[in-house]
Amino acid sequence: MKYKVLSKSYTNLVENVREYFLEADTNIWDRRNKIKILLFQKEEITIKSFKIPHIINKIAYTFFRDSKAKKSYENSLKIIDFVPKPIGYAEFFQFGLLHESYFLCEKFNYDFTIREVLVNNHYEDKNTIFQAFAAFTYKLHEKGIEHLDYSPGNILIRKLDNSYEFKIIDVNRMRFKKFTIEERLENFAKLWAKDDDLRSIVNAYVAFIDIDKDRAIDIALKASQKHKDKKNLKKKLKGKEIVD
Ligand SMILES: Nc1ncnc2c1ncn2[C@@H]1O[C@H](COP(=O)(O)OP(=O)(O)OP(=O)(O)O)[C@@H](O)[C@H]1O
Numbered sequence: 389m390k391y392k393v394l395s396k397s398y399t400n401l402v403e404n405v406r407e408y409f410l411e412a413d414t415n416i417w418d419r420r421n422k423i424k425i426l427l428f429q430k431e432e433i434t435i436k437s438f439k440i441p442h443i444i445n446k447i448a449y450t451f452f453r454d455s456k457a458k459k460s461y462e463n464s465l466k467i468i469d470f471v472p473k474p475i476g477y478a479e480f481f482q483f484g485l486l487h488e489s490y491f492l493c494e495k496f497n498y499d500f501t502i503r504e505v506l507v508n509n510h511y512e513d514k515n516t517i518f519q520a521f522a523a524f525t526y527k528l529h530e531k532g533i534e535h536l537d538y539s540p541g542n543i544l545i546r547k548l549d550n551s552y553e554f555k556i557i558d559v560n561r562m563r564f565k566k567f568t569i570e571e572r573l574e575n576f577a578k579l580w581a582k583d584d585d586l587r588s589i590v591n592a593y594v595a596f597i598d599i600d601k602d603r604a605i606d607i608a609l610k611a612s613q614k615h616k617d618k619k620n621l622k623k624k625l626k627g628k629e630i631v632d
């Protein structure tokens with residue numbers, strides 16, 4: 389196996405992550421990847437077990453690319469203020485090829501994700517949340533952080549007394565770069581937001597940048613529609629139901 393840990397206190401946990409994962413009984417996610425919560429030395433920790441890759445990707449992840457677990461950990465270290473505290477990752481090999489992989493980080497006690505706010509037309513405090521979200525996204529962009537899967541379930545929000553705290557997760561696919569104004573606005577495309585919601589978000593975002601508001605909204609709406617059309621076409625080809 390290969391692994392890294394944030395500090396020595398987690399060595400035992402990460403070295404034995406397979407056993408800890410099997411025994412942990414709080415399941416919070418069970419899809420392609422699986423996530424469980426574990427109480428370790430009084431700390432709530434999430435363990436993400438990545439889907440075992442098919443043979444081609446096993447070869448790719450072993451010889452040509454970093455695994456998603458490693459990427460999640462290393463990207464988290466680079467953007468530590470924006471993510472739940474990373475703890476470590478572990479990779480297990482079978483016949484010399486990557487098999488199981490795990491990423492561990494602190495559990496963020498969020499109250500809701502941006503998804504709830506986007507799907508509910510009357511979400512309490514919606515406008516303030518959108519403003520805080522625009523400010524958070526601007527901070528990400530200023531740091532040159534592009535989350536390539538900036539989708540609703542990956543944006544966790546905690547309500548504090550007079551503000552909202554944001555964390556992003558699922559950070560294995562990211563790019564670091566200097567953003568153009570267009571790229572900033574296009575980064576909202578994966579939210580699958582209704583036009584009015586996207587308008588509110590962009591309205592708040594343009595306070596930080598130098599661009600005509602209507603032009604900004606136009607760029608964001610076009611990018612969002614393009615993304616929806618692309619996804620809907622894929623669904624159609626697979627014979628699935630279409631929304632929006
Ligand atoms: N550190 C964390 N703290 C609290 N909740 C978390 C944390 N990490 C993940 N979750 C919860 O698990 C959900 C899925 O996490 P994540 O986005 O990492 O999985 P995923 O890779 O999208 O999964 P899949 O591809 O299988 O759909 C999140 O929307 C959130 O509810």
Ligand SMILES: [Mg+2]
Pocket residue numbers: 541542557558
């Ligand atoms: Mg996700």
